[in-house]
Amino acid sequence: MTPDTTRRYNIAGGIITIITVIAALIWAFPIYWGIVSSFKLEDEVVRPYIELWPENPTLRHYWFALTQTQIGSWYLNSVVTALGVTVLTVSTSLLAGYALSQLRFPGRRPLWWLILASFMVPTQVLIINHFVLIANMGLLNTWAGIILPQLIHPVVIIVYKQFFDQVPREFREAAVMDNASEFRILTKVYIPMNWGVTTALSIVTFIWAWNAFLWPFLAVTRTEMMTITVGITQVSDAFGVYYARQLASAVLAGFPVALAYLLFQRRVTQAITLSAGIKG
Amino acid sequence: MAEIALENVSKSFGAVEVIKDISLQVGQGEFVVFLGPSGSGKSTLLRMIAGLETIDRGKLLIGGKECQNLVPGKRNVAMVFQNYALYPHMTVRDNMAFGLRNVGMKEADIAARVEDAGRILEMDALLDRRPSQLSGGQRQRVAIGRAIVKEPAAFLFDEPLSNLDAALRVRTRVELAQLHQRIAATMIYVTHDQTEAMTLADRIVILNDCRIEQIGTPMEVYTYPASRFVAGFVGNPGMNFLDADVSTSGKEASATLGDGSRVAMTISIPDDGAYELGIRPEAVHVTTGEGDTKGEATVVEHLGDRTLVYTRLGDGTSVIALDDGRSQVAPGDVVTLRFDTSQLHLFDSAGRAYHAD
C-alpha cells in the first residue's frame, strides 16, 4: 500500500467516524432533551427557544410523580407482568425449542412450520381477538390478563431450537449411554451448555415486556392495575398536559430498563444479534 | 463364553444397506479392533452394539443376554467418543460421576469409583478442573475415565486417538494397551489406522464396503490376508502387487511377470491364468547374486535400521524392496531383486487370496 492510498483510507475512515458520531448525537439528543427538560420548570419547557441546561434545576416533577401518582403500583405491575412474561416465555420456549430440535415425534415438521409461520403474524393483528378472549375470560384488569397474550414469542423458540441444533450430537449420545433421562439431558446438559442464550433471551424478553404498551393499554382500565408504560400517560390532570411532569415519569419508567441495559450490555447486544439474525 | 456376540445383524439407512449380515464374537477381556477405510461401516457397527443405532435384523448378545432391543443405558457398555463429548460445564469429577448419578448410586460410592478411576488414569490432581483446562491427551483420559467408572461389560472406542497430534497419539496408544492389560476389560476399538490396529488388537476385524473381509490376529491378517483388499490395507509400506500369468503343474507354479521374468513357487490354485501377485517389501531383497527380476531404483529412503528402495521394473511396474540399513543403492542404479517365494500371494480377479507355501 502506498502512502497515498493509506492517506485516502484515513480520510475515508475519518469521514465515516464523523458521520457515525453525528448520527449518534442525533439519536441521543432527544433522550438528553427529555431528561434535561424533566428538571426544568414547566414554563421553561414551553419556551420557544432551545435551552440546553435548566435555568432553575428542580426535582419537583419527580416528587410529584413519586407522591401524587400511583407510580408505586405501576412499577409493581410492570415488574410482576414483565417477570411473568419472561419466566413463562423463556421456560415454555426452551421446552418447545428442545422438543423441536432433539425429539422425534409425529408432526414435528408441521409444528415447526406453524411456529415459523406464526412468526410472520404481527401481534397487532390479533389484538382484537386477544381483547375479546381476555374479556370473556374475565381477565381484564388483572396481571394474568396482561401476561397471557404476551407469551407469544416464536422467535425465542426459534433461537433455542437453533442453539440446540448446534450442540454436537455426541453430547446427547454420551448422556444416553450414561443412562440419563430426557429430563436430565435437558436440565443437566443442554440448558447448562447454553446458559448464555438463556440469559440473553431472558433479558431481551424482559425488556420487550417492560416496554410493551399497546396490549397493557387495552387490557387495563383501572389506574392501579396499569403498568408503568401505560400509567405515565395518566400523569396529566383536568388542566391539561404538563410536559416536564410527563417527562419526569417517563424517565422513571425507563430507568430500570436503562439500568438493565447498562448492567448486561454485552448480553443484550448478543441477544439482539441472535434474534436479528433470524428476523433477517 | 463370548462377552459380545453379533448374530447375522443387518442395518439399513433408508434404502441403503450399510451392515450386511454380520456375525462376530468377542471374547471376555479381548481387545478387538474394527479396521477399515472411511465409510466401511465401522462406526455404524460399533454404534449398533452401543444402542445408538437400531439393529434391523439379527441378534446382539452382551454377557449372554439379548440386547438388540434394549436402550443404550441398559446394555452395560461404555463408549468413548472421538471428540470425547466431555460436558464443558462440569468438572472432571462431575463428568465421571454423571452416569452414576443418573442411576441413583450413593454419593459415597460414586466418590470412591471416581477416585479409583483417577488413580488408574493418573489424573487424581485434575479431578476438579474443567475440560477446557485440560490438554487433548488429558481430555482423552477423562473420556476413558468416564467409561471406567461405570465398570461396564465392554468398552467401545470410536477413533479415540484421531484428535491427537502424532506424538501424543503414539503415547496414548501405548497407554491404552497398558490400560487394557491392567483392567483386563473387553474392548472394541474402531480405527482406520492399520498401525493402531496392528499394535493394539488381540484380533482385528477388517471391514470393507460394510462387510467383514477377515477376522484374525494381527499376524494372521498380515501374513495370510484373506483378500486382495486386506493385503493392500494392512502393512506400511503396503504390499507390492504385480500382474502375473500363472501356470501350474501340481503344486509347482510358475508366474510370468509383466517384464517377462519368471517366478517359481509352491502354491495351490484352482485354475491357471491371470492373477495378481502380491509380495511385501520385506520379502523383496536387493541382491548382488541370482535374482528373480531387475529394476531401476527411483527413490531410496534411508530409515536408519533399514532402507526402502522404490524400483521400477522393465514394464513400468513399481516394486518396493527392503534393503539393510547401510544400503549402497543410489537412485538410478539398476538392482537385482530376489523374491522370498514362500511369502508370495496370488489374488484372483474376485480378490480371493492364495498363499504360497
Ligand SMILES: Nc1ncnc2c1ncn2[C@@H]1O[C@H](COP(=O)(O)OP(=O)(O)O)[C@@H](O)[C@H]1O
Ligand atoms: N445416519 C446415517 N444416515 C445415512 N447413512 C449413514 C448414516 N450413518 C452412516 N451412514 C452411511 O453408512 C456408511 C458407513 O458409515 P460409517 O459406519 O460411519 O463408516 P466408518 O465409520 O467406517 O467411516 C457410510 O456409507 C455412511 O454414509
Ligand SMILES: [Mg+2]
Ligand atoms: Mg467412523
